[in-house]
Amino acid sequence: MPSDLGDLATRLVAVVNAATWAEMRRLLEADPELSSPAAVAVVDGWADQVRDDPESAGKLREYRDMLRECGEQGVAAYFDEQAAILAADETITGLTEAIAIVSAGSPMRAVWGNQLFLAYSRRFDDRGDPQDLHAAIAAARAAAGDPATPSEVRPGLLTNLAVGLLDRFALLAEDADLRAAIDAAAEAVGAGAACATYPEALSTYGRALLVRAARGGEREQYEEGAQVLQQAADLCRDPLNRAAVLASLGNGLSDVFLYTGELDVLDRAVAATTEAVDATPAGSADWWIRQSNLGVVLLTRYDHSGDIADADASIAALRRAVETCPPTASGRPAIMTNLGLVLAERHERFRDPADLDAALAAFEEAVDGTPETGIHRPMVLSNLGGGLIDRYHERGGPADLDRAIRCFEQALSGSGLDWATRAATSHNLGRALLDRYDRDSAPADLEQAAEAVRAAVAATPDGSQRLPGWLSSLAEVLGRRERTADESDTAARRAIELGSEVDLATALRSALEWGERAARHGRHRVAVDALTAGVTVLERLVRTQGLRRQKETWLRDAVMLGPRLAYAAAADGAPVTAVTGLERCRAVLLSEALERNPAVLRQLTADGHGELAARFTAASGRLDP
Template identity: 25%
Template sequence: MIAAERASSRAQRARDSYDIAQLDRSIQELREVLGDGAGDLPFRAACRANLGVALLSRYGMLGNTSDLEESVACARAGVEQNSSGLARIKDVANLAMVLDDWFLVTGDVEDLDESIRMHREACRLCLEPEHRTSSRLRATLGNLSGIDSLSTQNHAVTAQVLFHASIALRTRFLFFRLIDDLDASIEIASEAVDITRTLRYARQAGVKEYGRIRAMSLSELAARLQERFDLTGDEQDLNRAIRCLEEAHTKMPRGEAEVALVTMRLAAALGTRGSRRQSESDMESALAMLAQAVDEAERWPELGPELRMTEADILLDRAQLTGSLADLDRAAELLETLAGQFDNSSPQLCSVLINLAKALERRAGIYGTPEPGPLRRRAAVAWQAAADLAAAPVRRQLEAACGWGRRAMADAPGSETAAQAYARAVELLPVVAWRGLDRTSQERVLKDAGEAVASDAAAAQLAAGHPDRALELLELGRGVLWSQTLDIRTDLQAIEAADRELARELTRVRTLLEGELHRAPGRDGASATAQF
């Protein structure tokens, strides 16, 4: 037992210090303890849980999927032990968390569905009377000094359960683009952040790392708010995200590896607001924060590419505001370096190439630029490379195909290249606005994609001498939603004659598919946490 405790403590220190050698040693020791068969059932369950967490940490550092797969097996074994109380909540929540990561590896929707089921179960357990946090939580967040140690532990556990449930909903949003999932993720993350306010009153009762927990909760909430801002343009979300990140930046203990992530997110949010408001002071603040993040990222080298991407974005926005050629050239230099570092399987490469193409086009369009032709040709190559990336999000592929088409039409009107690029863009429209989205989300996606894509594609085909193809693309682009509606409207008379119940069920499903956006969890005044 002493060996197991020593290995668990070493694993914790290794995770905190990002010491791979020490983490490897602790994993080996925990495996040996489990292999010896010593200890009672609770002791072995604790060892297995610690092994799973250590493996998950090593997966995060090295990206070895076998570590993640073994971590999933450890988490499943923990749930199968049928523990009770807080241990049960932690076991269920841990399985949900590792399944989130496992889904990102496998892409299997069943893994995501199982993850969300586990998150629901963990939330349900937290809300049971024997585990529930103080009923005064909402009304008296600042007056909880009298809670006992067990209630304190429950506050900490409940906050983490809600936090990871929010992550799962965001993951589903990223894959299926249902804004209801993002709304629910934000509301649940907000409740988790509210709970972390109580932890400072509980430090003497055993809850550790208040500043770090509070800071990371605020940082993750801010990330979701920024995603919703990108969708809706509601500046209230952006301003709230900045306030969250400013507090997170002050709360995060210096020396923590995650401090660079918080600082980078604050820089990106300030840069976004500076671009929206045309505020040079916001952009200056953003670049100053980013320089600080670079210094802080020495312990987190994998943040390097994202830091450079953020810097390039801010420099491009400032160049557009001030006309600075130095900013524009520096942004293009950063983006070309990044494009050479990512391989074609990286989803980030598409964004890098799109921004590089924009920077090169902008530089070529500045009066007095020597030899703008080569810059435009480099931009065309970047647009096409981005459009050809199968690993990129479909909406980014669509943006790249449109950019490629515009560049080709400007350089060589009537070329087959322009016709090919725009045809690619139109063919992506039904994929972007796929049937799994609700009607409002489909309309938003198509509007964001550009209402003139079909017309531009038809013009490119006509210029290339293909009138039949022009008409075909025009009908395809303008009839995405209508064709989907026609597909689900079928005559059910024959089915009803054979099976009336089946016909009624098909009618119900068809009505749902044709219906408008359903209200998101929590919008009717009920708690999003309870509904989740």
């Protein structure tokens, strides 16, 4: 290229060296002479001078042709056409450049802004980088706020903006994002039912309302959210869209249950998620995701009711998800985590070593599949720690306990935990430190255990089904020190009271542990109170179980509970209480042997054995007091 450049040539050099399409357009629009025949001739001369370098000559001829077309059809028309070409491949780079160079009043800005939102969202789902989520939200917000955006397109952009804000709220828990999501979704709904994206707007609005309710709203708030989502499902003519809305309804109600602990909310979550699975084509990506969601919500209900049928159904759903989920799918670690959790829960009841081994294998795969810097890494580490603790309790390997503590500490040092998982991890760290105190007798471990479990209790709302378990652990930690025995009793009593409302299994375990702890220290009157409360919980718990296999897990506790109560009462000088307590526990066993299960009796009659059902009813009736 010649060194003695005239004024036009100097300005053309700036065009050729422009770093972006947007900068090039700005230069050409500001200086019409740059696309004149004279400018075309200058660049053509440069290309001729470097004809021995085919690559450089070819590039200069591309600039020459660009200048000629800008002169013939106008700079705006040329760059709008180029923007469409750049956007056609739907890459983040291409869409970003297309938006930057298209004319300010072009409606294509909104279209490409929406595509850019989707591209960034997909990359966030794949990589988990919060910067991609921030960029997705910025793209949707810019497109929705562009004055040139057509009115029929704006509601869809607002809906996508709300979706991105909800995802960021789930990640960072900033209330401003939740409020903005509700406002954006409400504005999208306000466009009216005639809008093509109205069902999606309704669905997102309902989801946002349920997220707000899960943060501590009143029942009316989550009822409103559920009604909006149900309305959205009813409006969906496409079965696949309806399945997606029902999946959102199930997820939202499940989150609300974690705050309220109301079983009817959880039952509705199971029903909605089941319907979503049934409406989704088997083998599709959505199918394995929704199978996983169904497994999670069934696990949550098992945690509440103790009905082993829910645990079995959860494992079956999660294994179906694992079988169809691609090995490299970004959601696979979450599925393996949930499968590990429910296998660990079932192991806790039946002590089948195969369940524990399978749970740990699932947790290990989840950790291996989660990047070191991934936002979900703290959660999968926490769950692996829990599995290692279970194996330590069963098999006594000291390395399992030490590794579990490291897992919990690493998880708590990260920033990817929501309040519920952080509370659970803090609780589990406290339990692990208590185990190490029992092993090594280091007073610092006991102090740190109390601190960790207190943090879990403090972070958990009163209505949460998890709070009874945290309180029971706090009672156990404080019960190791005589100076905090009264505080330990208070925590145990509260664990039983709250557990009787939201988690009967934990309430029973709390009563047994409290009674045993009190008796061990010669506090027999306290032991009687604790174990008597346990009998009441046991009576309720056994009645909630539908199958013999399920009941037997709790009946084993009845066998332990009666003699312990009788011994404590006798040691306290209360023989009548001893006999009464023992007989109440025996009555649970007897009532099980002669229980009139209405569903079973109806089935007997339907199978042609009505006379047998009538005889059974009459015989058990004669035994009723």
